[in-house]
Amino acid sequence: MSAAAAQPAAVDYLSLAKEGSHVVKNFAFASGETLAELRINYATWGAPRRDQAGHITNAILLCHGTTGSWQNFGSPWWSTRMYGPGQPLDTSKYFVIASDTIGSGKSSKPSDGLRMQFPRYTLADVVKAQRALLTEKLDVRQLHAVIGISYGGRQAWQWSVQYPDFMRGVVPIVSSPFPNAGRRGMQDFLGIEPLLRDPTWNQGAYTDQPRNFPLAVMAYCSTYLCWRNRSHRISTRTIGSISCGSTMASTPTASSSE
DSSP states (O other): OOHHHHSOOOOOHHHHOEEEEEEEEEEEOTTSOEEEEEEEEEEEESOOOBOTTSOBOOEEEEEOOTTOOGGGGGSHHHHHHHSSTTSTTOTTTOEEEEEOOTTSTTSOOGGGTTGGGSOOOOHHHHHHHHHHIIIIISOOSSBSEEEEETHHHHHHHHHHHHSTTSBSOEEEESOOSSOSOHHHHHHHHHHHHHHHTOGGGGGGTOSSOOTTHHHHHHHHHHHHSOHHHHHHHSOHHHHHHHHTTOOOTTSOOOOOOO
């Protein structure tokens, strides 16, 4: 038998995920605004284990990065290195939970219909909603750990100050506890400013794709992606079309005002 034939078949963790959603009633945001129903989408791997008192002891929360969703953690780049036997998040030992944050994936977000009338939310709101999911839906009262990547790492930091007794540890990955500044502050500014200055954006009440949306995507990706990914996702032809103000069918379509 060849070495290639002896390799175990890859596990499709996306298909193994148990996806669900939880609606938090009358969710109060830090801004003072409320939503009658806030939807939090999530997925789990593994099974909960309980102690003699009936408390779940092996739950781990995963927090995704900017523009991501729980599916990031079912993708091979992560799952094949984390969930298998003997790996760090072995799903035969841990109850792994990943949620879509407010504003992402299938969780409540401005593009559901409220657009700019959607309550302004902060990391404190995102973490508060995650805690509601854990306690109200999944019966988790304490986490083994909170693990987050990039923006998800900021959520992990926020967990450590907002609910410090809720988990045994936090693992922020490529993330800082300090306010956005420097390169990341510039990155956010460059991605948002073209839309704010675009009359066709109409304060979020647009009916057609805002004219500056391709420019906003290019500006954001120019600081977010390495040169190899930039050349793959935004070719020189595409950049030239943006500069000339052309409409490009290959450019992602704006689906929301967030």
